[in-house]
Amino acid sequence: MEKRVTFNGWLLPFCLIFPQILISAVFFFYPAGQAVWQSLFIPDPFGLSTQFVGLENFEYLLSDKFYRASFATTALFSTLVTVVSMVPALFLAVLADRLIKGASTYRTLLIWPYAVAPAIAGVLWLFMFNTRVGVVSWYLGQLGYDWNHVLNETEAMGLVVVSSAWGRISYNFLFFFAALQAVPRSVIEAAAIDGARFWRRFFTIVLPLLSPTTFFLLVVNIVYAFFETFGVIHTITAGGPQQATTILVYKVFKDGFVGQDLGSSAAQSVILLVVVGTLTVLQFKFVEKKVHY
Amino acid sequence: MAQVHLENVKKRFGSTQVIHGVSVDIEDGEFIVIVGPSGCGKSTLLRMVGGLESVSEGEVRINNVRVNEKEPMDRDIAMVFQNYALYPHMSVRQNMAYSLKIAKLSKDEIEVKVAEAARMLQLEDYLDRKPKELSGGQRQRVAMGRAIVRKPSVFLFDEPLSNLDAKLRVQMRLEIKELQAKLGITSLYVTHDQVEAMTMADRMIVMNAGFAEQVGTPLDVYEQPQTLFAAQFIGSPSMNILTAQLNGGHATLTNGAVLPVDSALDVAVRVGIRPEHLITDPDGPLHFTVSLAEPLGANTLLHGKLQGSDDAFTANLPGIHRFDAGTETLRFSIDPDNIHLFDAQGGNRLN
Ligand SMILES: Nc1ncnc2c1ncn2[C@@H]1O[C@H](COP(=O)(O)OP(=O)(O)OP(=O)(O)O)[C@@H](O)[C@H]1O
Numbered sequence: 001m002e003k004r005v006t007f008n009g010w011l012l013p014f015c016l017i018f019p020q021i022l023i024s025a026v027f028f029f030y031p032a033g034q035a036v037w038q039s040l041f042i043p044d045p046f047g048l049s050t051q052f053v054g055l056e057n058f059e060y061l062l063s064d065k066f067y068r069a070s071f072a073t074t075a076l077f078s079t080l081v082t083v084v085s086m087v088p089a090l091f092l093a094v095l096a097d098r099l100i101k102g103a104s105t106y107r108t109l110l111i112w113p114y115a116v117a118p119a120i121a122g123v124l125w126l127f128m129f130n131t132r133v134g135v136v137s138w139y140l141g142q143l144g145y146d147w148n149h150v151l152n153e154t155e156a157m158g159l160v161v162v163s164s165a166w167g168r169i170s171y172n173f174l175f176f177f178a179a180l181q182a183v184p185r186s187v188i189e190a191a192a193i194d195g196a197r198f199w200r201r202f203f204t205i206v207l208p209l210l211s212p213t214t215f216f217l218l219v220v221n222i223v224y225a226f227f228e229t230f231g232v233i234h235t236i237t238a239g240g241p242q243q244a245t246t247i248l249v250y251k252v253f254k255d256g257f258v259g260q261d262l263g264s265s266a267a268q269s270v271i272l273l274v275v276v277g278t279l280t281v282l283q284f285k286f287v288e289k290k291v292h293y
Numbered sequence: 294m295a296q297v298h299l300e301n302v303k304k305r306f307g308s309t310q311v312i313h314g315v316s317v318d319i320e321d322g323e324f325i326v327i328v329g330p331s332g333c334g335k336s337t338l339l340r341m342v343g344g345l346e347s348v349s350e351g352e353v354r355i356n357n358v359r360v361n362e363k364e365p366m367d368r369d370i371a372m373v374f375q376n377y378a379l380y381p382h383m384s385v386r387q388n389m390a391y392s393l394k395i396a397k398l399s400k401d402e403i404e405v406k407v408a409e410a411a412r413m414l415q416l417e418d419y420l421d422r423k424p425k426e427l428s429g430g431q432r433q434r435v436a437m438g439r440a441i442v443r444k445p446s447v448f449l450f451d452e453p454l455s456n457l458d459a460k461l462r463v464q465m466r467l468e469i470k471e472l473q474a475k476l477g478i479t480s481l482y483v484t485h486d487q488v489e490a491m492t493m494a495d496r497m498i499v500m501n502a503g504f505a506e507q508v509g510t511p512l513d514v515y516e517q518p519q520t521l522f523a524a525q526f527i528g529s530p531s532m533n534i535l536t537a538q539l540n541g542g543h544a545t546l547t548n549g550a551v552l553p554v555d556s557a558l559d560v561a562v563r564v565g566i567r568p569e570h571l572i573t574d575p576d577g578p579l580h581f582t583v584s585l586a587e588p589l590g591a592n593t594l595l596h597g598k599l600q601g602s603d604d605a606f607t608a609n610l611p612g613i614h615r616f617d618a619g620t621e622t623l624r625f626s627i628d629p630d631n632i633h634l635f636d637a638q639g640g641n642r643l644n
C-alpha cells in the first residue's frame with residue numbers, strides 16, 4: 001500500500017523541500033546556467049570583453065579532431081574503469097560470501113582503499129609505477145619489460161584505469177556483498193538440489209538476483225568515471241602522452257583553465273552534461289527492463 | 294525409487310550436538326513423516342539426507358550407496374522447502390524446467406515433462422507467470438512441480454504446508470499423499486503437526502531433542518507409544534498423564550484412586566490415559582469435576598480435574614453432553630488394556 005501525506009496549504013511543504021532546492025540551485029542550476037550562457041560567447045585574449053557568437057563554440061568543437069578523439073578516449077576509459085572496478089568487486093564479494101570465519105576482518109580490509117582520496121590514490125600508483133624510482137616498474141624491468149607510461153599510450157591508459165578503479169572496487173564490493181547476503185539461502189540450496197553446480201548457480205540464479213545492485217552500480221560507476229577521475233588523471237598523466245588519457249572532463253579543465261578558452265570550455269561542459277544525462281536516461285530506459293526487482 | 298538407510302546418524306554444530314544417533318531403514322516407496330516439536334532437529338536430519346548439511350557421524354545410504362560425501366546434485370533427490378524457494382526471476386515453466394535443462398534433456402522432452410507435471414498439479418494456466426504473481430497455494434504447487442518433473446529417487450519435504458491456511462492445508466495434504474502414492478517415490482516429510490503426521494505417514498519418526506523416540510506406523514505409535522514423550526505428542530487432545538505406584542496388578546494414584554492394570558510390577562510409574570478411552574461409569578474409580586465443556590458435535594471435550602489432584606485432566610466423550618461447569622462431577626472407569634504404563638524415571642514403556 002502506498003502511504004501519502006497530504007498537506008493543507010503550501011508553506012510547510014515548501015519549507016521542507018526548500019533546503020534541497022537551495023542546494024540544487026546554488027551548486028547545480030546556477031553553474032549549469034552559467035556554463036550554458038558562457039558557451040555562447042568568446043572572450044578576447046585579455047579577458048576584458050566577451051563577444052556573442054551563438055553556437056559557434058559548439059560548431060568549432062564538433063569539427064575539432066582532438067575533441068572527437070577525446071570522446072573516444074572517454075568511452076574507452078569509462079568502459080574500462082566500470083568493468084575493472086565491478087568485476088573484481090563482484091568476484092571478491094562472492095569469495096567473502098562463502099567465508100564463514102574471518103569474514104568481517106576480510107571485509108574491513110577490503111573497504112580501506114575506499115577511504116583513500118582519488119588524487120592520493122593517483123600519487124600512490126604513480127610512485128609504484130614511476131619510470132625511474134617505481135617499485136613495480138623496477139620489478140618489471142628485472143623481468144625484461146621496459147615500463148614507460150610517460151611515452152607509451154597504452155600503458156598510460158592502463159595505469160589511469162587501474163588507479164581510478166582501485167578505490168572503487170571497495171565501494172562496489174560493499175554493495176555486492178550486501179546484495180549477496182540478501183539472496184535467500186534456500187533458493188541457492190534448491191538450485192543445488194536441482195543439479196546446478198557453483199558457477200552455474202552463480203550465472204543462472206545469483207547474478208540475476210543481483211541485477212538491481214549491478215544496475216545501480218553501473219550508473220554510479222559510469223558517472224564516476226566521467227567526472228570524479230579527474231584527480232587521478234591530473235596527478236598521473238595530466239592527460240598525456242599526447243592526448244591519450246585526456247577524457248572529456250579533463251579537456252574542460254585543460255582548455256578552460258590552462259588554455260583560458262572559457263567559451264570552448266563552457267561549451268564542452270554543456271556537451272558533457274548532455275552526454276551523461278542522456279546515458280543515464282538510456283540506462284534507465286533499456287537496461288532497467290532487464291532488471292528483476 | 295529407492296531405499297534410504299540412516300545408521301546412527303549424528304550431527305554437531307561446533308560443540309553442540311543436535312542429533313544424537315538416529316537409525317532407520319526406509320523401504321522403497323515408503324512415506325516417512327518426521328514429527329516433533331520445534332527445534333528438535335527434524336530439518337537438520339532431513340537436510341543431512343539431502344546433502345545440505347554435513348553428517349558428523351554415522352552413515353546415510355540411498356539405494357545402498359553411502360552418500361555422506363556426495364553433493365546434493367549427485368544424490369538424485371528433490372526437495373520442497375517451507376518457503377518454497379522458487380526462483381523469483383523465472384516463470385513457473387522455467388522454474389520447473391530448470392533441473393531438466395541442467396540434465397541436458399532436449400527441448401521437446403522438457404516441454405512434455407513440464408506439461409505433464411503442470412497437468413497433474415493444475416498449473417497449466419499459470420505457466421508463464423512469475424512466482425510473485427501466484428497465491429501461496431499455487432506457489433506450493435510449483436515447488437511440488439519442480440520436485441516431480443525430474444522423477445527423483447527420494448522426495449524431501451520440509452514443512453511444505455505450514456504457510457498455508459487450515460483448509461488449504463487439509464486439501465494439499467491429500468494431494469501430496471495421492472501424488473506420492475501414484476508416483477511411488479520414497480519420501481521423507483518433516484512436520485510439527487501431529488495430525489499431518491497421523492494422516493500422511495506410512496511410518497513416522499517421533500523426534501524429541503535430537504533423539505528418535507519411536508519409529509512406527511501411526512497406529513502403532515498411537516496404540517503402543519514407546520516413550521512418555523511419544524505418548525503425549527501423538528494424539529489430540531493429548532494423553533492424560535498421572536503419577537502412580539504399582540502393586541500387585543493395581544495402580545494407586547496420588548489422589549488415592551485405584552485402577553486395575555495388566556502388570557505385576559512393583560514400581561513408581563506414570564500412567565497414561567487417552568481422553569477418548571474413558572468410560573462414564575457410576576461406580577468408576579476416577580472422580581472428575583468438569584470446569585469447561587467443548588461440544589464439538591460428534592463428541593464433547595471435557596476439561597477439568599480429578600478429585601484430590603491439581604493436574605489438568607481431559608475426557609473425550611462421544612455425542613453431545615451438557616454440563617454445568619464447576620459443579621458437575623462424573624465418574625469414569627477404564628479398560629486395563631487402554632492403560633499405558635511408563636517408567637517414572639526414564640519414561641520408557643513398561644507394558
Ligand atoms: N547452523 C546451525 N548452527 C548451530 N545450531 C544450529 C544450526 N542449525 C540448527 N541448529 C540448532 O539445531 C537444532 C535443531 O534445529 P532444526 O532446524 O533441525 O529444528 P527443527 O526441528 O526443524 O525445528 P522447526 O520445527 O522449528 O523447524 C536447534 O536447536 C537449532 O538451534
Ligand SMILES: [Mg+2]
Pocket residue numbers: 335336337451
Ligand atoms: Mg525446521
